[in-house]
Amino acid sequence: MSAMAMGACSTEQNIMEQVRMSDVVNSGCISSFSATESRPEYYKAEKEKSAKMSVSVDARNVAHFQVTDLQANCAVNGFSPQVHAQDGEIRIVLIPLGDSTIEADCMCNYNVSFNLSNLVSGTYHVMVYRSDFSGKYDSAKPCYEGNMSFGPNKNMEIELK
DSSP states (O other), X not given: XXXXXXXXXXXXXXXXXOOEEEEEEEEEEEEEEOTTTSOHHHHHHHHHOOEEEEXXXXXXXXXXXXXXXXXXXXXXXXXXXXXXEEXXXXXXXXXXXXXXXXXXXXEEEEEEEEEEESOOSEEEEEEEEEOOTTSOOOTTOOSEEEEEEEOTTEEEEEEEO
């Protein structure tokens, strides 16, 4: 009898398990550009680049997120993603790492990747935000907001504003 109760508990626990983030990888500065040091046409082209987020879901329903060309001051060390998933919504906040009191005379492009596991197949309302160093962001100004369908062997790419 107690074995049945334990089995029922463990099944319920699997269903209720929270979405989990793992394997965060920061690239560091991929390329830099400066208003005073770069050629004007190169600086303009780099400033106009949009960050992109690609998502691929493998056969085990693990979603692999790759955010590329995030622009920030060269003094930033990378980005720390925070993920909150609940009631059909996924909120991703990209938090810059480093000392907020230091600023360099250049900008860098950064990449960050991470995995989300325990994600049930289906359509989610996804919001992506960039925050300040303390993690504060304006909820009225997402970099991306829209519906995304997650399922095995599915790939998506979106542009971040």
